[in-house]
Amino acid sequence: MARTISYREALNEALAQEMERDESVIVLGEDNAGGAGSPGEDDAWGGVLGVTKGLYHRFPGRVLDTPISESAFVGAAIGAATSGLRPVAELMFIDFMGVCFDQIFNQAAKFRYMFGGKAKTPVVIRTMYGAGLRAAAQHSQALYPIFTHIPGLKVVVPSSPYEAKGLMIQSIRDDDPVIFCEHKAMYDVTGEVPEDSYTIPFGEAGVVRDGDDVTIVAIGRMVSVAEEAAKQLADSGVEAEIIDPRTTSPLDTETILESVENTGRLVVVDEATPRCNLATDISALVAKEAFGSLRAPIEMVTAPHTPVPFSDALEDLYIPDAQRVANAVKTVVEWKR
Amino acid sequence: MTDTLSTAVSHELDGNALLDAYRTMRTIRAFEERVHAEFATGEIPGFVHLYAGEEASATGVCVHLDDRDAIASTHRGHGHCIAKGVDVKAMMAEIYGRRTGSCHGKGGSMHIADLSKGMLGANGIVGGGPPLICGTALAAKQKGTGGVGVAFFGDGASNQGTTLEALNLASVWQLPAIFVAENNGYAEATSSTWSVAADNIADRAAGFGMPGVIVDGFDFFAVHEAAAEAIQRAREGGGPTLIEVKFTRYFGHFEGDQQTYRADEVANAREHLDCLKRFRTRVTETGQVEAAQLDAVDAQVTDLIDAAVEEAKAAPKPTAADLETDVYIEY
Ligand SMILES: Cc1ncc(C[n+]2csc(CCOP(=O)(O)OP(=O)(O)O)c2C)c(N)n1
Ligand SMILES: [Mg+2]
Numbered sequence: 190m191a192r193t194i195s196y197r198e199a200l201n202e203a204l205a206q207e208m209e210r211d212e213s214v215i216v217l218g219e220d221n222a223g224g225a226g227s228p229g230e231d232d233a234w235g236g237v238l239g240v241t242k243g244l245y246h247r248f249p250g251r252v253l254d255t256p257i258s259e260s261a262f263v264g265a266a267i268g269a270a271t272s273g274l275r276p277v278a279e280l281m282f283i284d285f286m287g288v289c290f291d292q293i294f295n296q297a298a299k300f301r302y303m304f305g306g307k308a309k310t311p312v313v314i315r316t317m318y319g320a321g322l323r324a325a326a327q328h329s330q331a332l333y334p335i336f337t338h339i340p341g342l343k344v345v346v347p348s349s350p351y352e353a354k355g356l357m358i359q360s361i362r363d364d365d366p367v368i369f370c371e372h373k374a375m376y377d378v379t380g381e382v383p384e385d386s387y388t389i390p391f392g393e394a395g396v397v398r399d400g401d402d403v404t405i406v407a408i409g410r411m412v413s414v415a416e417e418a419a420k421q422l423a424d425s426g427v428e429a430e431i432i433d434p435r436t437t438s439p440l441d442t443e444t445i446l447e448s449v450e451n452t453g454r455l456v457v458v459d460e461a462t463p464r465c466n467l468a469t470d471i472s473a474l475v476a477k478e479a480f481g482s483l484r485a486p487i488e489m490v491t492a493p494h495t496p497v498p499f500s501d502a503l504e505d506l507y508i509p510d511a512q513r514v515a516n517a518v519k520t521v522v523e524w525k526r
Numbered sequence: 527m528t529d530t531l532s533t534a535v536s537h538e539l540d541g542n543a544l545l546d547a548y549r550t551m552r553t554i555r556a557f558e559e560r561v562h563a564e565f566a567t568g569e570i571p572g573f574v575h576l577y578a579g580e581e582a583s584a585t586g587v588c589v590h591l592d593d594r595d596a597i598a599s600t601h602r603g604h605g606h607c608i609a610k611g612v613d614v615k616a617m618m619a620e621i622y623g624r625r626t627g628s629c630h631g632k633g634g635s636m637h638i639a640d641l642s643k644g645m646l647g648a649n650g651i652v653g654g655g656p657p658l659i660c661g662t663a664l665a666a667k668q669k670g671t672g673g674v675g676v677a678f679f680g681d682g683a684s685n686q687g688t689t690l691e692a693l694n695l696a697s698v699w700q701l702p703a704i705f706v707a708e709n710n711g712y713a714e715a716t717s718s719t720w721s722v723a724a725d726n727i728a729d730r731a732a733g734f735g736m737p738g739v740i741v742d743g744f745d746f747f748a749v750h751e752a753a754a755e756a757i758q759r760a761r762e763g764g765g766p767t768l769i770e771v772k773f774t775r776y777f778g779h780f781e782g783d784q785q786t787y788r789a790d791e792v793a794n795a796r797e798h799l800d801c802l803k804r805f806r807t808r809v810t811e812t813g814q815v816e817a818a819q820l821d822a823v824d825a826q827v828t829d830l831i832d833a834a835v836e837e838a839k840a841a842p843k844p845t846a847a848d849l850e851t852d853v854y855i856e857y
Binding site: 229288499502503507 | 571572573623624629631632633634636637649650651652653682683685686687688712713714715716717718719720721722785786787788789791843844845846848849850852853
């Protein structure tokens with residue numbers, strides 16, 4: 190039975206169902222319960238945005254608060270994953286990768302290959318990305334391309350409550366290290382989510398909308414921005430196909446290429462800054478593999494090459510919006526040799 | 527090497543210096559109380575962390591500093607900024623995201639900075655400041671300016687690898703650095719009695735080969751004295767010091783925090799421990815300052831904050847032309 194719940198609730202439910210199913214799943218992070226050693230309420234926070242709320246009492250001893258020591262506790266999650274646990278560690282804001290990146294990209298990401306295929310590191314690192322909350326330069330970045338760049342990491346960027354749940358369960362069951370990127374402006378977004386446990390496989394894109402005129406590939410929260418643009422475009426007779434890769438590593442190249450072979454036009458919408466991001470990566474893929482099908486140059490809609498500004502007046506200009514996506518689509522549709 | 531200064535004595539502060547210190551603390555308090563009230567109206571965007579209750583720390587340390595000296599702050603940075611002389615109106619405008627703000631609206635509450643004042647910025651990364659202060663202290667040492675660097679950081683930040691590495695480096699290089707651990711009892715909802723494995727943060731100083739002191743953070747004079755000694759030692763080439771300042775924050779971790787993890791320690795602190803109240807009692811009892819002089823400061827500060835808010839609200843926001851500037855040096 191599906192009912193309407195939020196992205197936050199979908200994640201919470203996924204964690205609870207997996208903790209129920211598998212004793213080796215533990216959750217750890219700063220204030221993931223909240224109130225450690227404090228005189229007031231236990232489980233006072235359930236994480237800064239309430240995603241882990243309630244798990245502390247349901248699964249005694251399996252929700253661990255941590256000091257502000259990301260290298261130590263993210264590293265501990267990785268080490269525990271090599272030793273029989275399935276930890277889900279919360280790196281609160283993706284920007285904080287700066288203080289613990291070694292454990293992620295030199296340790297977790299390398300083990301399987303470097304040890305000749307003998308290691309298994311089933312760790313999930315949950316983290317919040319993205320702009321829109323006026324959280325400024327050190328709390329708003331869309332850094333999933335950096336993780337995508339690293340062989341050995343799997344990178345998940347869900348675009349809806351349905352995807353959040355199914356991809357989280359898949360992430361926990363996956364035997365490789367997974368960076369699970371939650372958009373901080375999406376926790377209250379609601380959608381239909383089945384009550385029962387289910388998985389969404391990695392490397393299988395979702396086709397969010399069918400259309401024959403243009404392919405829009407959009408990442409994470411940008412999927413809803415693309416949908417808004419597609420509605421506007423449909424009014425003027427342009428039918429966009431929207432593809433949501435769901436995981437940037439592995440990337441479902443087949444679905445993207447098939448779509449472009451049909452539409453002949455590509456717009457990629459990526460909230461990350463424009464150099465070496467998913468937009469450039471997917472554009473390069475299509476330019477190389479589907480060159481013959483392209484009827485217009487590829488358009489990329491991204492953030493500018495700047496840190497994320499604080500002022501609402503600037504941040505609203507910074508984040509790709511439906512108007513910019515629609516304009517990009519018009520450019521490719523109207524393009525003439 | 528931990529000593530507790532329980533009976534700090536007033537020293538070498540004449541009436542004017544006392545009034546200046548009071549003005550700084552009062553300005554911080556009024557600024558924070560006002561931002562708290564304005565945030566509740568929904569007009570202030572973003573994440574805001576208030577310093578009310580902790581004024582004696584920033585003030586008691588920064589009164590010893592001058593233009594040679596640099597400080598690094600935290601996400602709870604308004605007090606450090608004011609104490610280091612950052613323009614209050616520009617700070618308020620920054621918090622409102624205005625073009626006239628300290629950072630032209632690009633930084634916000636968590637990133638207010640004024641390099642011309644030796645204020646290296648509030649900081650969104652817990653533990654971001656201490657390594658930077660090793661650098662400012664290194665520069666002062668190499669250039670022989672006699673300057674010092676001061677890193678303010680929280681009890682939570684005291685558990686961050688960057689902080690612990692910086693303590694060791696400062697000691698190894700014998701840098702003119704002062705590490706001020708502001709222990710307000712919590713990091714978000716987590717108690718420092720839980721997250722700090724030692725009894726006191728200052729106990730860790732021994733492990734890094736530097737003096738460690740604990741002071742009552744509600745007592746301006748206690749902070750002032752401990753800072754005087756540490757800063758003098760640093761200026762004279764005697765290396766770094768770790769000062770742990772203990773107190774309570776008056777507001778939530780961030781504006782909007784429901785604070786269910788707390789007991790009612792704030793009411794007690796406001797009533798019996800408050801740094802401004804204690805300062806007033808002390809300086810009027812010794813006769814160094816008249817109550818009327820303090821009242822006059824209070825009134826001037828109220829006017830300043832009123833004007834700061836009014837001007838901030840009326841100021842223009844940045845525009846599209848500002849979006850892509852300042853990423854790199856322009857030639
Ligand atoms: C590297 C990093 N980890 C986590 C956070 C989230 N965070 C912001 S403030 C804070 C608590 C800091 O506590 P403390 O150092 O005691 O300072 P206080 O807030 O009490 O002034 C946390 C966990 C962060 N900003 N940066
Ligand atoms: Mg604290």
